Amino acid sequence: MTALLEARGVVKRFGGVVALDGLDLAVTAGEIIGLIGPNGSGKTTFFNVATGIYAANAGCVMFDGADITRVPARAIYRAGVSRTFQRSRLSLPLSIFDNIMIGNHKRLNQGLWFNLVKRGDFKHEFEASYRAARALVEVFEPALANRMFEPVAGLPMIDRRRIEICRALISEPKLLLLDEPSAGMTHDETAELMNDILIVRERNKDLTIIIVEHEMGVIERITNRCVVLNFGRKIAEGPYRDVAADAQVQEAYLGVA
Amino acid sequence: MAGNAKTSQAAVLPGIIALAIAAVYLIALLAVEKQSLIISLLAVGIIVVIAAAGFGLLDGVSRAFSDHEDALGGFAILALLAVGVFFHEDHFVLLLVTTVLLYSVATLGLNIQFGYAGVLNFAGASFFGIGAYTSAVLNAHTALPHLIVLLIGGLLAALIGSLLLLPVLRTRGHYAAVVTIAFALLFKTFLEVNDVLGGPQGMQVKGMTIMGWSFNDNIEIGKVSLSFYINYFAISVLLLIGAFIVVRRLERSWIGLNLDALRLDETAASCFGLDVVRWKITAFLIGNFLIGVAGAMFGMVGSFVAPNNYTFADSLILVSILLLGGIGNPWGLIVATFIVVVVPEKLQTIQEYRFLLYALLVIGVLLFRPEGLLPRPVRRYFPGWQP
Numbered sequence: 001m002t003a004l005l006e007a008r009g010v011v012k013r014f015g016g017v018v019a020l021d022g023l024d025l026a027v028t029a030g031e032i033i034g035l036i037g038p039n040g041s042g043k044t045t046f047f048n049v050a051t052g053i054y055a056a057n058a059g060c061v062m063f064d065g066a067d068i069t070r071v072p073a074r075a076i077y078r079a080g081v082s083r084t085f086q087r088s089r090l091s092l093p094l095s096i097f098d099n100i101m102i103g104n105h106k107r108l109n110q111g112l113w114f115n116l117v118k119r120g121d122f123k124h125e126f127e128a129s130y131r132a133a134r135a136l137v138e139v140f141e142p143a144l145a146n147r148m149f150e151p152v153a154g155l156p157m158i159d160r161r162r163i164e165i166c167r168a169l170i171s172e173p174k175l176l177l178l179d180e181p182s183a184g185m186t187h188d189e190t191a192e193l194m195n196d197i198l199i200v201r202e203r204n205k206d207l208t209i210i211i212v213e214h215e216m217g218v219i220e221r222i223t224n225r226c227v228v229l230n231f232g233r234k235i236a237e238g239p240y241r242d243v244a245a246d247a248q249v250q251e252a253y254l255g256v257a
Numbered sequence: 258m259a260g261n262a263k264t265s266q267a268a269v270l271p272g273i274i275a276l277a278i279a280a281v282y283l284i285a286l287l288a289v290e291k292q293s294l295i296i297s298l299l300a301v302g303i304i305v306v307i308a309a310a311g312f313g314l315l316d317g318v319s320r321a322f323s324d325h326e327d328a329l330g331g332f333a334i335l336a337l338l339a340v341g342v343f344f345h346e347d348h349f350v351l352l353l354v355t356t357v358l359l360y361s362v363a364t365l366g367l368n369i370q371f372g373y374a375g376v377l378n379f380a381g382a383s384f385f386g387i388g389a390y391t392s393a394v395l396n397a398h399t400a401l402p403h404l405i406v407l408l409i410g411g412l413l414a415a416l417i418g419s420l421l422l423l424p425v426l427r428t429r430g431h432y433a434a435v436v437t438i439a440f441a442l443l444f445k446t447f448l449e450v451n452d453v454l455g456g457p458q459g460m461q462v463k464g465m466t467i468m469g470w471s472f473n474d475n476i477e478i479g480k481v482s483l484s485f486y487i488n489y490f491a492i493s494v495l496l497l498i499g500a501f502i503v504v505r506r507l508e509r510s511w512i513g514l515n516l517d518a519l520r521l522d523e524t525a526a527s528c529f530g531l532d533v534v535r536w537k538i539t540a541f542l543i544g545n546f547l548i549g550v551a552g553a554m555f556g557m558v559g560s561f562v563a564p565n566n567y568t569f570a571d572s573l574i575l576v577s578i579l580l581l582g583g584i585g586n587p588w589g590l591i592v593a594t595f596i597v598v599v600v601p602e603k604l605q606t607i608q609e610y611r612f613l614l615y616a617l618l619v620i621g622v623l624l625f626r627p628e629g630l631l632p633r634p635v636r637r638y639f640p641g642w643q644p
């Protein structure tokens with residue numbers, strides 16, 4: 001089976017720091033992959049390269065049969081890659097609905113004439129989008145569905161994380177990149193969030209997910225496979241049980257010689 | 258659920274009351290001549306506003322405006338017309354109010370650029386001047402219909418603005434702001450050394466004529482005589498309504514959302530498909546078009562253009578109106594334009610110090626009410642719409 005996303009020998013340097021050091025990684029459509037590794041091992045950098053925020057210094061990234069190594073971020077999103085950010089990056093003064101619609105960009109009519117003059121048609125699209133956004137929010141937190149036009153600045157971190165995930169999901173991407181979605185949450189909140197993500201995936205079985213997560217219980221429960229990074233290199237790969245038992249992985253995490 | 262929806266709809270009355278008070282106050286301020294009376298009126302106005310804000314009354318007003326904008330927009334037009342009718346023979350007041358209306362159109366343009374897209378334009382007065390000089394030249398040397406001249410004024414301001422900024426809008430940071438400052442400084446010198454455009458003395462502008470109706474003739478209706486400025490007042494009201502609708506529809510559309518998204522976080526926006534450069538340019542062009550149209554109209558109203566009227570200092574005044582009114586809130590901008598244009602005209606004693614006063618006002622607002630007099634509410638795509 002061909003890979004949905006494939007990185008070949010990807011190198012990313014920041015001055016003297018080599019954040020990705022010849023990374024090879026392949027993800028098959030429909031998989032849920034755990035991307036793990038100690039802090040600073042290059043997980044976020046890999047997401048940034050894959051989504052076009054940073055250009056790789058060497059190597060290439062393929063998505064859905066096309067080379068996306070030098071493609072701008074907006075085109076990669078159009079091709080079907082969506083993400084969340086490790087440090088939540090919502091537009092705080094904007095409403096829940098607005099934030100989710102930012103993620104729906106490619107499915108909204110962006111024409112000047114449509115937006116400014118054809119207000120009747122615009123209203124139809126607006127109402128349909130509202131229903132879709134509301135239905136998605138209801139999966140994560142029904143209480144938020146009645147507050148769609150409130151600014152997200154007033155919401156607690158857990159709700160902001162949920163909205164960020166809704167923003168990434170609303171356009172029905174093929175590949176979802178989750179960068180520590182549960183950072184700052186309690187154990188129970190994390191479990192709940194993961195269940196909600198799995199509910200969405202139940203409805204769309206093709207959705208492929210790469211998740212960066214520190215809580216190993218989560219990784220064990222939801223992933224088919226794990227990739228372990230250390231110093232920008234892949235040091236192990238396989239089902240969670242196998243990589244957890246791997247001597248190199250234990251050394252990277254625990255510093256056991 | 259339905260009951261819930263009803264209660265979340267704000268009352269319209271506070272908005273109507275605020276408009277009525279504002280209209281009466283404005284008429285009084287414009288009618289009074291004695292400096293001591295004017296000062297007392299201003300003091301009363303400031304105290305009333307601060308008290309209203311202290312008691313939270315302004316929030317009710319701003320909620321009324323966001324839920325019932327169309328109705329209150331109608332009332333606002335009536336209030337403006339009342340001002341026009343009250344001063345129908347008064348050249349000075351009509352010219353002053355017309356100036357406010359056209360400056361409001363220009364600040365609405367700036368608002369699209371800075372308030373929504375986050376692109377600072379410190380050459381607002383220069384682009385306004387491009388519009389004004391367009392009417393001066395075209396009215397003198399061509400037989401183009403004057404409404405077309407307005408259009409060309411807007412297009413030229415947009416064109417020159419885009420030639421200037423296309424290269425820098427691609428970069429991040431505030432290069433665009435620096436380029437506009439340079440342009441604003443050069444523009445005046447360019448006009449002064451350019452003999453075709455009248456040099457430092459400037460040029461005469463022929464008044465507006467639409468289908469044989471000359472705007473520069475007083476109107477006699479029976480025994481009543483109307484100042485010819487009522488023509489300009491009326492067309493400026495129409496221009497302001499048009500600009501207001503453009504700004505409103507823009508904000509309440511996916512385009513307004515795009516502009517907010519790129520202003521707040523360019524990187525996140527581009528991760529969700531947004532073409533940052535395209536939308537910055539779009540905002541800049543639309544904004545400059547409005548500024549240019551307003552300037553072209555202003556040239557004909559004033560019947561005279563000169564380099565001294567379109568300086569960097571004037572551009573700063575436009576920006577200060579934006580900060581004062583509430584960035585992103587068109588209602589606030591119109592209120593702020595009235596304050597900034599009318600007060601120094603009426604208070605001759607402060608004319609000399611007006612820049613100092615503007616500066617103090619802006620600093621005061623930034624310190625005590627950083628979102629401006631009327632902060633921008635959360636976007637509602639259709640006012641009063643309930644799920």
Ligand SMILES: Nc1ncnc2c1ncn2[C@@H]1O[C@H](COP(=O)(O)OP(=O)(O)O)[C@@H](O)[C@H]1O
Binds near residue numbers: 014038040
């Ligand atoms: N924008 C950047 N500028 C400089 N160094 C960076 C930047 N982003 C990441 N790095 C460096 O790259 C390495 C990998 O970081 P990162 O990908 O964030 O790790 P992880 O997400 O696995 O914790 C770290 O040493 C980090 O300091």
Ligand SMILES: [Mg+2]
Binds near residue numbers: 043044045086
């Ligand atoms: Mg990280």
